[in-house]
Amino acid sequence: MPNLVHWLRLHADRLDESNELAESVLPALAADQLLAAGVPTEYGGSGGDVRDAIEAIAKVAELSLTTAFVFWGQRCFIEFMLQSPNRALAERRLPALLAGTQAGASGLSNAMKFLSGIEQLQITAARDGDGLLADGALAWVTNLRKAGFVAAAAVAPHDGAPPMVVAFDSQLAGVQRNADLDLIALRGSNTASVKLTQVRIAAGDIISDNAPAWLPQVRPAFLGMQCGMSIGLARASLAQAARISQGSQGRHNALSPRIAALKETLEIAAATLLAGVHDGRFVKQAPAMFRLRIQLAELVQQALMLELQAMGGRAYLTTQQQGFGRRWRESAFIPIITPSLTQLQSALQQFDSQQALKQGAQA
Ligand SMILES: Cc1cc2nc3c(=O)[nH]c(=O)nc-3n(C[C@H](O)[C@H](O)[C@H](O)COP(=O)(O)OP(=O)(O)OC[C@H]3O[C@@H](n4cnc5c(N)ncnc54)[C@H](O)[C@@H]3O)c2cc1C
Incomplete structure (x- = not known):
């Protein structure tokens, strides 16, 4: 690249x-x-x-x-x-x-939350021949290019059939992309809300007619690629921390072993993630993947802390901070991307209490 x-x-x-x-x-x-x-x-x-x-x-x-x-x-x-x-x-x-x-945009936060029982689906639809007539809104979607986009969203049919995942184009009548959200960071990401009013979705644009069955299949890729963001950000921060620490003639060298240890932990977590996404184990073992996503988010925070401590006051000087300020703001996004850490922790709590109940019943 x-x-x-x-x-x-x-x-x-x-x-x-x-x-x-x-x-x-x-x-x-x-x-x-x-x-x-x-x-x-x-x-x-x-x-x-x-x-x-x-x-x-x-x-x-x-x-x-x-x-x-x-x-x-x-x-x-x-x-x-x-x-x-x-x-x-x-x-x-x-x-x-x-x-x-x-x-192409993924408006599936709402669907992922729905799957975990956190939120109702925000888009509903009536049947329209073999297609759908959809109404609703998505509060946050990224990559909604002003030149045009297609977005994926989950839709709850009025007739009680299983929720579906559909693709809708920006030029369809009734699709309204609002102005870019006024974000504290990531402002060049084309992130906005989108409203759907009586939008005709053709049968040919139905990605899956059974979202609860299909979403767990795609979740490892969805989450795995999301974890790629944590891995990259943590690597950048640790590389910067290591550069500064090694170049400081002993002043910050006390940090070097911590930087090296965190780097090793990060690469082990990254390798575990890649292996699990590849062999398919995360389709059935979602909790293992959730734990990795949480771990990687924590590693990002720790990496940023080491970068800050390695730089000291220079991290606060606009002309000397070498990207630290941006990485600091960027890192604030990692815990809240769907599934957010709060969502994952509550899903894991539910899983652990179900396991405890099962073990209790077997005993
Ligand atoms: C820059 C940016 C870009 C984004 N891009 C996309 C995108 O492309 N596609 C997309 O789908 N989404 C996108 N999102 C949405 C993103 O994934 C959300 O941040 C995510 O949905 C987190 O939801 P939340 O705000 O409810 O936070 P959460 O972490 O779910 O919740 C925040 C707080 O509310 C509490 N809470 C949550 N639910 C309930 C409840 N039911 N009852 C009581 N308390 C509750 C939690 O416990 C927590 O304390 C984007 C967000 C941002 C900031």
């Missing part, structure tokens, strides 16, 4: 602080073939599997979390296409998504 690295070194702060470059992010990712990472060659990708996408997102996150999150949104939508039983939809949509000429 030579061109992207150069572009992000120049613009990472601007991408975080303003939306001036928001429309350029997706073309920049596509220009370096990153959107094709981990996509089978028969679909126009560069081969490999979702592990390659996780690593690619991590590499981008080392330089700009805004760009990594846009990448995550686009790559998630691509993953939904790869895993959709609706093969005609995937074949129709994948070429433009991979080329970056079509923005």
Whole structure:
């Protein structure tokens, strides 16, 4: 990704602080073939599997979390296409998504919360022939390019059939993308709310007609790619901490063993994540993946602390902080991405009490 690295070194702060470059992010990712990472060659990708996408997102996150999150949104939508039983939809949509000429967004926070019993679905639909007529809203969606987008969302049919996951285009009548949200960071991510009023969704745009069965299948990729952001951000912070610590002629060397130990823990967690996503164990063992996501979020916070302590007062000087201020703001996003740490902790509590009940019944 030579061109992207150069572009992000120049613009990472601007991408975080303003939306001036928001429309350029997706073309920049596509220009370096990153959107094709981990996509089978028969679909126009560069081969490999979702592990390659996780690593690619991590590499981008080392330089700009805004760009990594846009990448995550686009790559998630691509993953939904790869895993959709609706093969005609995937074949129709994948070429433009991979080329970056079509923005794809994942509006599935609400669905993931619904799956954990935290929230009702925010979009409902009546039947409309073999399609749907949808109403509702999504409070937060990233990669809603002003030039146009397609977004994935879960929809609850009025007739009591299982919730579905659908794709809807920005140009459909009744889709209203609101102004960019006024964020404290990640401002170049094209993040906004979107409202749906009587939107006709064709049968051909139904990604899955059984969200409760389909979502757990895609969750490891969804969460794994999200963890790529934590891995990249923590790596960047630790690299900076190590550079400063080694260059400080003994003054901060007390930090070096802690930096090295955290780096090792991070790489073990990253390897465990990649192995679990690859062998499919997280489809059945969601709690193991939830624990890894929590661990990685904690590692990000610890890495930032070490970077801050290695830099000392320089971290507070605009001209000397070398990206620390941006990483500090970016890191605030990690615990609240769906599933947020609060959501994961409550899901784990539920799981642990169910296990305790089962063990009690067997005893
Ligand atoms: C910059 C940005 C971009 C985003 N982009 C996307 C995107 O592309 N797609 C997408 O789908 N989402 C996106 N989101 C949404 C994101 O994933 C949310 O932050 C997430 O949904 C967390 O939800 P929450 O605010 O309810 O926080 P939570 O962590 O769920 O909750 C916050 C607090 O409310 C409490 N709480 C939560 N639910 C309840 C309840 N039912 N009753 C009582 N208390 C409760 C919790 O205990 C906690 O204390 C984005 C968010 C941000 C900030």
